[in-house]
Amino acid sequence: MTPFFKMIKSKLTSQIVCIFIYVVSFFLSYLLLPESITDTWSKIVVWHIFATIFIYIGSLILNNSSLYDPFWSIAPVPIVVYLTLSFNNNIELIVLVSLPIFFWAIRLTRNWLISWQGFDHEDFRYIDLKNTNRVQAEINNFFGIHLVPTMLVNIGLYPLIYITTNEIETSIFLYLASIFTIMAVILETVSDEQMREFKSNVENKGKTMKYKLWKYSRHPNYLGEVLFWYGIYFMGLSSGLASYWTILCPSLMLALFIFVSCPMMDKRSLNNRVDYKEYMDKTSQLLLLPPKS
Numbered sequence: 364m365t366p367f368f369k370m371i372k373s374k375l376t377s378q379i380v381c382i383f384i385y386v387v388s389f390f391l392s393y394l395l396l397p398e399s400i401t402d403t404w405s406k407i408v409v410w411h412i413f414a415t416i417f418i419y420i421g422s423l424i425l426n427n428s429s430l431y432d433p434f435w436s437i438a439p440v441p442i443v444v445y446l447t448l449s450f451n452n453n454i455e456l457i458v459l460v461s462l463p464i465f466f467w468a469i470r471l472t473r474n475w476l477i478s479w480q481g482f483d484h485e486d487f488r489y490i491d492l493k494n495t496n497r498v499q500a501e502i503n504n505f506f507g508i509h510l511v512p513t514m515l516v517n518i519g520l521y522p523l524i525y526i527t528t529n530e531i532e533t534s535i536f537l538y539l540a541s542i543f544t545i546m547a548v549i550l551e552t553v554s555d556e557q558m559r560e561f562k563s564n565v566e567n568k569g570k571t572m573k574y575k576l577w578k579y580s581r582h583p584n585y586l587g588e589v590l591f592w593y594g595i596y597f598m599g600l601s602s603g604l605a606s607y608w609t610i611l612c613p614s615l616m617l618a619l620f621i622f623v624s625c626p627m628m629d630k631r632s633l634n635n636r637v638d639y640k641e642y643m644d645k646t647s648q649l650l651l652l653p654p655k656s
Contacts, residue, residue: 377481381430388417389441403450404524407442408517414438415513419505427482428489428508435512436471439464439520446527455533460526460598463544467591470552477559488627519592519616522599522609529604536601544594550576551587558584571632571642579651581642582628585620586649592616625649 392413400406415434422430443464447457492507493500526537554576561572576583592613599605625648632639645654 374479374481377483378476378479380425380482381433384418384421384430385414385434385437388414388421391417403446403528404521407445411438411442411513411517412510415509419509422504422509425482427485428493428504429479429482429485431509431512432479432486433472433475435516436468436475438513438516440468442520443523443527446523450528451530453530453533456526456531456537459533459537459541460523463541463548463591463594466545467548467551470548470555474555487631491627515615515619518612519595521612522596522605525599525602525605525609529602531602531604534601534603537598540594540597540601543597544591547587547590547594549587550590551584554584554587569636571636571638573642573646576651577646578654579647581646581648582620582625583651585624586651589613589617589620589649621649 389410392410395413396406396410400409415431418431418434422428443461447461451457489504489508492503495503557575557577558572561567561574561577580586596605596609596613599609629639629643629648633643645656647654
């Protein structure tokens, strides 16, 4: 291994390299946007995909797909800034839409800064997806780890186009939707902090977290994430212009967590914790519900 790749194994250097790649990816992607694309959302989709391809190339060079991890929370920020500042001069509306999304982005990015140990570490889910023959591994890498999550985020953000690109009055429904979205992020934050506190106690090593919010849901942080995307849908719906089919936007996120993310985390916990099976049998997968007796 070259000295350069040894150097970027450190956490701080890895994070600096990651941020540099992101800035370059977003900038180059914007420059490469075809002038022929005039539709607002088509422009955002292409911009988003181009940036994903650059990050995918970076993950190949660094041999670590966890380079993509913060993209989930960072990519929506320039998209929301572009939508709100380019098409709307209603400061009240801009704040109500942007604040919960920025709060969410800061929370998730902070989690990444705390938990990611650098390019010395790769998410176990990515390792599992690439644990196959070379061709299938690269298909899983590009589509499963990079492109599909990007498109899910893009679809999840789509309802915002109704509230940001039309001249409408701020309504009580937008206030309620914004508060709902913030509360979803608070649920995520509290859940993560409870888990972080539990793991910080060495006596809990190998044990299952089944207290506080985690007593009522095996994945309360994921519940908060799902509700966040429904909050974005509600913000778009508050415009009075959104088509009702846009309920599919957050519902795809719900399906992702119910059928992919939660089962993968459950499988890992079953393999690593002897008491998890009993906890799993008694505790709701996602919703906050009383445990079964």
